[in-house]
Amino acid sequence: MSKPAARMRLAEAAFALFDERGYEQTTVDDIAECAGLGRTTFFRHYRSKEDVIxxxxxxxxxxxxxxxxxxxxxxxxxxxxxxxxxxxxxxxxxxxxxxxxxxxxxxxxxxxxxxxxxxxxxxxxxxxxxxxxxxxxxxxxxxxxxxxxxxxxxxxxxxxxxxxxxxxxxxxxxxxxxxxxxxxxxxxxxxxxxxxxxxxxxxxxxxxxxxxxxxxxxxxxxxxxxxxx
Incomplete structure (x- = not known):
């Protein structure tokens, strides 16, 4: 999987969770899991969940x-x-x-x-x-x-x-x-x-x-x- 694809999957997962649960209730682990990726992969692309936005x-x-x-x-x-x-x-x-x-x-x-x-x-x-x-x-x-x-x-x-x-x-x-x-x-x-x-x-x-x-x-x-x- 290319990095841009992983980055976009994380962004899509994050916004889906923000819509469903709210921003404050969504964690980095939630985003990574929803995207089907690991926590390490998340931090390879973003420093925090704010950076996804x-x-x-x-x-x-x-x-x-x-x-x-x-x-x-x-x-x-x-x-x-x-x-x-x-x-x-x-x-x-x-x-x-x-x-x-x-x-x-x-x-x-x-x-x-x-x-x-x-x-x-x-x-x-x-x-x-x-x-x-x-x-x-x-x-x-x-x-x-x-x-x-x-x-x-x-x-x-x-x-x-x-x-x-x-x-x-x-x-x-x-x-x-x-x-x-x-x-x-x-x-x-x-x-x-x-x-x-x-x-x-x-x-x-x-x-x-x-x-x-x-x-x-x-x-x-x-x-x-x-x-x-």
Whole structure:
């Protein structure tokens, strides 16, 4: 039996028992027995029964780092969007398993706490990348990086939860649209190595009146750019 097959059998057994008995009442030995495997095999794949529930966040974080590392200063925001899509696609590939996890974590407080901690790791990674991209060590820039990273993670989670609840027929298209909205809010930063000075134009659709938008747009535009009506 291949390791992936054993890993999936353990996951299926675990969720079946969680549904039948409840999370707290299910033990590692119960999961191994239900899967027809030994306790040693369980710990070869998972460190605890919690690890059966959650995806391999370390691997996902590595994938994000790899994608971000391939970007240049001028393609950084594209890399952020691509990284978000990578995470979403991982959940989509899990299919029903992701939905069962969502249902379980909504009922078990300890699992919600772990999920919150995992989200914080993603946000920290994006914040560090965005802060480096901005190239501004000031406190105000640090705050902007934090807010921007939070917006990136919130956009992803909004689309993911819609899909988990069966409300999204095309989550990939939705996350791309959501990221376009988020990245349109990003301020321009200092030119990076090899970049030339110029004008950055960001276009997005909104239902707001232009007069109401102009104050916010002026705050986002740097370098004396002119907003034309």
């Amino acid at each position: 959650f995806p391999d966040h370390d691997r996902l974080l590595d994938l994000i780092r790899e994608r971000l590392a391939t970007s240049s200063h001028s393609t950084a925001l594209v890399a952020v969007s691509d990284a978000v899509r990578l995470v979403l696609l991982h959940y989509l590939d899990e299919g029903d398993l992701a939905r069962r996890r969502y249902a379980l974590t909504s009922k078990v407080a300890a699992l919600r706490d772990r999920e919150i901690a995992s989200v914080a790791r993603y946000q920290r990674l994006f914040r560090e990348f965005i802060a480096d991209w901005m190239g501004d060590p000031t406190e105000s820039a640090s705050l902007r990086a934090e807010l921007m990273a939070a917006a990136v993670v919130s956009a992803h989670n909004h689309v993911l939860r819609r899909w988990l609840r069966g409300e999204s027929a095309d989550p990939v298209a939705e996350v791309d649209e959501a990221m376009s909205e988020v990245l349109a809010l990003f301020p321009t930063s200092r030119p990076g190595p090899g970049d030339t000075a110029g004008t950055t134009v960001v276009a997005f659709r909104t239902g707001q009146n232009l007069d109401a938008l102009l104050p916010s747009l002026r705050q986002l535009v740097e370098g004396g750019a002119v907003v034309e009506r």
